[in-house]
Amino acid sequence: MVIEYMGDILRAEVAMGKELQYKAKNRPAYMFRIDSERVIDATRSGSPARYINHSCSPNCVAEVVTFERGHKIIISAARRIDRGEELCYDYKLTPVADQSKIPCHCGAANCRKWIN
Numbered sequence: 463m464v465i466e467y468m469g470d471i472l473r474a475e476v477a478m479g480k481e482l483q484y485k486a487k488n489r490p491a492y493m494f495r496i497d498s499e500r501v502i503d504a505t506r507s508g509s510p511a512r513y514i515n516h517s518c519s520p521n522c523v524a525e526v527v528t529f530e531r532g533h534k535i536i537i538s539a540a541r542r543i544d545r546g547e548e549l550c551y552d553y554k555l556t557p558v559a560d561q562s563k564i565p566c567h568c569g570a571a572n573c574r575k576w577i578n
């Protein structure tokens with residue numbers, strides 16, 4: 463394990479409302495979807511994992527681990543990581559319509575050009 467993606471666990475509808483609030487305040491929203499019902503909101507109380515960028519050729523992998531008392535997002539190494547190398551994982555975001563697409567700058571040879 464490299465790091466846990468920590469934050470407040472919210473119902474998906476609540477997370478959507480929070481995201482709009484953050485946008486209205488010009489604040490970046492740091493969120494990780496656990497499943498269709500729950501989202502981890504790391505915007506106010508998250509771990510540094512929230513700053514990890516997406517890559518189409520990542521050195522880490524993010525996994526939802528289910529425990530008796532809930533879920534955790536664990537980020538683990540997908541291969542050997544050299545000292546000083548930036549951590550990254552594949553966000554695996556659902557593709558969206560053109561106007562909301564975010565261009566990917568990961569620089570990987572196999573870059574998919576968009577992160578969503």
Ligand SMILES: C[S@@+](CC[C@H](N)C(=O)[O-])C[C@H]1O[C@@H](n2cnc3c(N)ncnc32)[C@H](O)[C@@H]1O
Nearest residue numbers: 492512513514515516517564565566567568577
């Ligand atoms: C969880 S944040 C990652 C940390 C962010 N770079 C920061 O400084 O706060 C996710 C956002 O970072 C940007 N981002 C992450 N990976 C990217 C990539 N490969 N190419 C372009 N933008 C990226 C996008 O704006 C994305 O919505």
